[in-house]
Amino acid sequence: MALKKKISKKAVKKSAPKKSNQLEDSLIELIKNTSAVLPDDVQKVILQALAREEKHTTAEYAMNIIKANIELAKKKSQPLCQDTGTVLFYVNHPVGLDQIEFTKWIHKAVVKSTKLGYLRQNSVDSLSGANSGTNIGPGHPSIHFHQHKKKNIEIRLMLKGGGCENVGAQYSLPYTPLDAGRDLDGVRKVILDAVLKAQGRGCGPGVLGVCIGGDRGAGYIESKEQLLRFLDDKNSNKDLAQLETEIVNTSNKLGIGPMGFGGKTTLLGCKIGVQNRLPASFFVSISYMCWAYRRQGIELGTNKQIKKWLY
């Protein structure tokens, strides 16, 4: 009898719904918001782009649809795009955070957000194509921990669509087809080549995150981290600041336009970072982000509640 009681207690414990905690709730709120609401700096440049397009053109029509989409998703608290993308977390934390435990809570929040429809069931086994329906699997979500000297925890989230990821590119300089050498002019040439090749695919107008240098892997990681910058910030390196502006201005004169329909807005921004490289190699890694530039961030309070939104 006692054993029976023990067994049934155990069974009840096992089947009882797992309690959520404040960290999980904050993470779910972050995911929900990132999926449905574009940050202010992104909305601002989209509205500027709409105002720039000629009236009654396909470009203006496309930008108006994007604007309506943004407003509707915000109003209904629903995903901005059916592709909720690769889920990328960037966690800045003080020394001593238990990353294994933190990762477990991120996974729980991702599973729950997928059930609630804030994220599409979007992550499949690369060999079989099988979809667990949870968005959890090797490499997904992608979580990047960085220690910092501050006492707080900051969590940034980016949802990066597959279409725009497909038009990212990596060049190894010198790149003879464009006569692009190992200098900033060579970098400029290959970035513009990537924009030309995309031709609005990947749901332009887009934003480029670029890394000069690093190895192939680190270059792509840094290029994505550049997309965490505010669109209206200024690069502290004056040569890179100039190059960022030049890339946007030149791209917007190519006539590719929103979705490749022609027009004045091909890029909404370009952010360039730099990493050391080996003398033998010179990579330029380019991550392309679509207009559905979903990134948001939170600072956690002492009880793991959301203390502040970062964008």
Ligand code: SF4
């Ligand atoms: S590229 Fe961006 S806007 Fe286009 S389908 Fe993918 S997530 Fe959506």
